[in-house]
Amino acid sequence: MSEWLQQAIAHADSIQDGFAEQRSASLALLKDTKWPNRKTEAWKYTPLRAVERSSAVIKEDSPELMPQSVLGADFLELTFVDGQLVALPDELPDGLTITMQESSIFATIKPERHLFGLVNDVLASDIVIVTVAEGVQVEQPIRINNLLSSGAQAHIRTVVELKPKSSLAVVETSEAHGNTLATAFTEYLVGAEAKLEHYRFALQTDDNVAVGGSHFKLLEKAVLNSSIIGFGSQLQRIDTDIIHAGEKADAKLNAIYLLDGQELFDLHATVEHEVPNCTTEENIRGIAADRSRAVFNGRIHIHRDAQKTLAELNNRNLLLSDKAEINTKPELEIYADDVRCAHGATIAEIDKKALYYLQTRGVSKSQAQLMLSFGFINELIDQMPNAELAEWVRPIIRDRFAQMEVK
């Protein structure tokens, strides 16, 4: 066990709530889990030095921090500061409940053995349970905002349950100041015929170290539409697992990563097709500039019974600098025969002909590069179901491109 882990879990005893049983089970597993190294497949390209060296600590009192970004007036805000829940919406729409009581879903959807998932099980102090009652369509999106003050280490956990035929949109965001470390995990149970719209924006850069995940279990005819946008930081790792546990469920995942400087971003997306007749579509686009490093691992696992599955994964990457690096690994593991599965991955630079074309039209080279890079990912932003969020994120991405040192 690493020194960092030992220090971190020393805090475990101080938390008293209804999750004690699961916590102690996770702690036992954690003590039994090896600290990853270069030979650990899931961490092959992502060294954990940044975690090991992090001086961020769990703070007793949270300072007053105000969120800097405002998504829209009608968002239901759940605000965490340094891991503690500080603000809940004043009023909740009918059929939507938010509690901190125990939950039977907690720690059942994320993968059992994920090291930082276990750390989060043990250390998340304010576990929030969001439930949408059967048949209720919640119009206002929920925003889970994770604010971190300089030097803070925080572990936040949210469990979201959509009862049958309900619908909800959830936006996960975070804002970090200076040297911070966070694990933010969210588990979603999407009931029969329920619809979940999901966004995860990991837009903090620099010294922030973040390891987290969004994990989904879809029951019969459930629909998931998830969009992930990430900028790199000292270490930014997101795991997402989509489990098809009910027939005719449909999942769509769009992800974008834009890296600059010495940033590192690692996205691990796993789709488990446990039952027949489900569909999955994944579109992942990435751009790496300067000295940055992008890692993508996309695994699709079709279980023995999951006949008539349709699953597709497409990963396209632009490499903008000869010091940057992209590592991608799309995986298929298939045990059923009557399925249609495909994946594709490409890594290349900006199309020289397109660049030339724009230059002949009087567009400067750097402007042309910006246009083409933006066009490369804009398609996925256009597909975001919530237009308001798309409008919110677009200028942030434009600024990002403007900063990116394009050759």
Place this chain on the structure above:
Amino acid sequence: MTEQIDKALAREYEAGFVSAVESETFEPGLNEDVIRRISEVKGEPEWMLEWRLKAFRVWQEMEEPNWAHVDYEKVDFQAISYYSAPKSMKDKPKSLDEVDPELLRTYEKLGIPLVEQQMLAGVAVDAVFDSVSVVTTFREKLEEAGVIFCPISEAVHKYPELLKKYLGSVVPTKDNFFAALNCAVFTDGSFVYIPKGVRCPMELSTYFRINEQNTGQFERTLIIADEGSHVSYLEGCTAPQRDENQLHAAVVELVALDDAEIKYSTVQNWYPGDEEGKGGIYNFVTKRGICHTNAKISWTQVETGSSVTWKYPSCVLKGDNSIGEFYSVALTRGRQQADTGTKMIHIGKNTKSTIISKGISAGKSNNSYRGLVRMNPGAQGARNFTQCDSLLIGDQCGAHTFPYVESRNPSAIVEHEATTSKVSDDQMFLCQQRGIDPEKAVSMIVNGFCKEVFKELPMEFAVEAGKLLEISLEGSVG
């Protein structure tokens, strides 16, 4: 349908007979003394023994890899005999007439004609039986062209300079667990040297046969194509049908110097074990080639045998403008497990690689493609295209793809594609509607699926490969 599949899978392994050849076999076990004895039997010079012992010490420190998607009973390295040779080989036969007729009959039965007069196409064969090379045909004709084609044990004596320079230069001793073991205990294999500017006048081929019980086969092949030369090399393998698992841990090293071209084709048909997965060969092989400027290495493999396959023929594209190719058909059935693929390491500028992999899984087998494409920072303008297709026959098998794609040069272009499907009902319907019976239809569809790879094989091999697939697929669809 299941009945038909079972019937087809229970088909006999045609090469499963045992030859009654009297052999001299070492007691099972592995230690420095055994290595000294192997070296002594071969009458090797001191440097060779040192090299082996160094490798053995490295191997002792290593752990058996377990990352592959295969599950097998671990090998007891002390239960294997590391040397077995037909007794009749003790006084080395000078020509074919002196070779034990039983040995010749074995190869005849396998369809490998060693008697030169009977050969049609003129393929020079090096036949390796257990631990020794039995005979190498057409040597004189090759010598006229300046081509060296002989058992590696002979090359140790005759061409020590070439060996010292190139042996272990592509697959170093420390490369991996099985390669290190091979370095320590390899007994024979083929050595090929094509001089500058020579186009080898005929196809070269090695045929590997494991006969003796409780032995492992550890052969080593080294092919050096000097500047501007060209060679096409074929490799085939079989083993008797036995209940125990036998280990085959070979190393193949290819060196293509400037402007040279090496084409390496394999039809691997080791005994795959019975339908319950009992017996069969563990095929844990390291194959790698290095391409210098403008050189080209092309690997083509048809894998139908072995109970467990762990094999990644790779290309290190070191020189500018060099080309690496990998064409593979891997068919698994019964309880076979294959984890196979390639590595393309792009180092030089404008290097190109193509990977076409076709996996067919039937019965209760598992078939995985595992590959790595790496664009190093210096690989300016490099290009890779990878296509991995899997075909599933029956709902008890598995088909998997694990490609690693790493790029550190923006001007390099990497493309990877993979698909998985079954033999479609539409295709079957169309064929049957035209009066083609279902079995024939499946065979046709599978052949079409593999066409891109088959067309890369030399003619004789393409015929054999097609036949092998047809037999393996017999009755697999009802």
